[in-house]
Amino acid sequence: HMGLQARLMSQALRKLTANIKRTNTLVIFINQIRMKIGVMFGNPETTTGGNALKFYASVRLDIRRVGGIKKGDEVIGNETKVKVVKNKVSPPFKEAFFDILYGEGISREGEIIELGVANKIVDKSGAWYAYGGEKIGQGKDNAREFLKENPAIAQEIEAKIRAALGIKNSAPAEIEVEA
Numbered sequence: 001h002m003g004l005q006a007r008l009m010s011q012a013l014r015k016l017t018a019n020i021k022r023t024n025t026l027v028i029f030i031n032q033i034r035m036k037i038g039v040m041f042g043n044p045e046t047t048t049g050g051n052a053l054k055f056y057a058s059v060r061l062d063i064r065r066v067g068g069i070k071k072g073d074e075v076i077g078n079e080t081k082v083k084v085v086k087n088k089v090s091p092p093f094k095e096a097f098f099d100i101l102y103g104e105g106i107s108r109e110g111e112i113i114e115l116g117v118a119n120k121i122v123d124k125s126g127a128w129y130a131y132g133g134e135k136i137g138q139g140k141d142n143a144r145e146f147l148k149e150n151p152a153i154a155q156e157i158e159a160k161i162r163a164a165l166g167i168k169n170s171a172p173a174e175i176e177v178e179a
Contacts (some may be wrong), residue, residue, distance in 0.1 A: 006050025013056045028055055052168050060086035069099055071141060077101035107148040109154060113140060117163045131157060 020027055031047045047053065054060065062083040069077035082096045099110040102174075114131060122143075123130040129143035130136060131153065137143030147154040162171030 003050065005048070007054065009049045009143045010052040013052050017056060029057070054086070056090045058087060059084065066097070069101065069141070077104075077107070107144060109144040110140065112147060112154055112157050112161065113143050114164075115161045120160055121157055121164065 016027070019025075026096075031053065033045045034048055036044045036046050058078065062085050064081050064083075066079040068075045068145045069079060078100050080098055080100050082098075083093050084094050086092055097114075099107040101107050110132075113122060116131070117124045117129070121131070127139050128135055128137070129140070136146040136153075147157075
């Protein structure tokens with residue numbers, strides 16, 4: 001029964017694509033990585049279920065945990081790297097790094113700090129982060145906590161980042177999702 005799942009995926013995707021296009025639907029497949037045996041060159045990693053998904057996908061993302069985020073000895077989240085492996089709708093091979101905190105999701109304050117430093121709005125010297133000549137925290141965790149406790153400063157930094165990057169719209173309101 002080798003390749004049974006691959007054959008099923010290929011047949012299913014042929015039938016699905018027309019309906020997906022007609023109904024203007026977003027479909028997300030989550031897959032896992034396996035190691036190919038005996039690969040001397042190239043990438044030994046492969047995804048399960050054959051090649052059909054690779055061919056039919058418009059966008060493929062490789063999401064990996066780069067490291068853990070600790071508060072003392074306790075791990076409170078993951079540093080995550082997302083690489084665009086394939087993209088039919090815009091340029092591929094871009095990368096993004098962000099923090100995912102357990103129970104919270106992607107850290108908005110962490111993003112504000114990272115983008116602030118990258119755009120020279122937030123100053124980083126050693127482990128200290130500073131904004132407007134005032135120190136906001138030693139280490140990224142403390143700076144993140146400072147921005148959580150002072151949302152007005154976080155919004156001010158975000159507005160400056162958006163202006164520096166040429167993004168016109170203001171920060172989106174929190175979207176409530178019903179379970």
